[in-house]
Amino acid sequence: MVSDHSMRQQFHFLKSDFWNRYSSRGPANNPLFAGLIYLCSFFIVIYITGYELKLLDTQRIFFNAIKEGIDYEALRDVRVDEELLRKADHRVDAVLKQNEILHNHPYINRIGYITLAMLISDYNPVALGQIDNVTFLRGINKVSKTQIFQEMYGYYDAILSDLRYFPVPKIDSEEMDVRFGDTWYALREYGGKRRHEGTDIMACNNERGYFPVVSMTDGVVEKLGWLEKGGNRIGIRSKSGGYFYYAHLDSYAPGLSAGDEVIAGELIGFMGDSGYGSEGTIGKFDVHLHVGIYVRSDNGDFSVNPYWILKILERNRINYGI
16 A cells, blocks of 8 residues: 555646756746747737727728718718627627626617627628627727717617508418518609609508508607608607608598607508698509608707618518508
């Protein structure tokens, strides 16, 4: 049987042998150990240098974005999709888990992420990769106090924050549905050549009064009545300030009046083909719903492209039975 004393001697021998082989204090100053130390140091330097270069590049991007100011035409296209919203929510959740003190920060949220992404991607965040925690925090810290960021944040807040439902419910019929494409700024000629500032949702059966129309948001009915180009139209101002415009209706929901409060998903009318003439004019074009979205600015309301927003809302459709 091996004694405790013998086992202790063997342990000390092994420890001393390992130290002499691999410690820089050993008799031979083992080159393998020195090489490993050098290699580790090299990678640490590369990592730190790369990280610092990334921070410098990020700072340059923020500076250029603020220096160039707002490109209003690009802003109006509102290129957002579901993946961008998921990235925004994921990043905000990750940052708040690591920094609980930021829970009440006014810009550490989905709209803050989208606004920052718009600034650093030339208004095309759909093509942008995920913004990491450091870039997000540094970006908000660098630009959130600027007039440009705050103005853009206000626009995206008004456009996106109150959205709930696609404006045309799903009908329990495989054959009867609606379709739409990106018709933003397409040429229109009635009343003189002009650009189309909205998205047309077309009725596949071309039957007026068949498809119900619901409010996409909570809000207040600001306008209701006839317009020469829009026919029977409703304008609803959401709580965050966006103005949501529904035109060419066949009829309004019974009892609905200007000044009424509505909730998202509430029936406001039925799809039609009214407009392009004096009150009561119908049949000048196929049955469809014209959707317009407007935001307030110092120079009045201006339109933004509803197409990308409607693509997101397609998954949020109320189901109406027939």
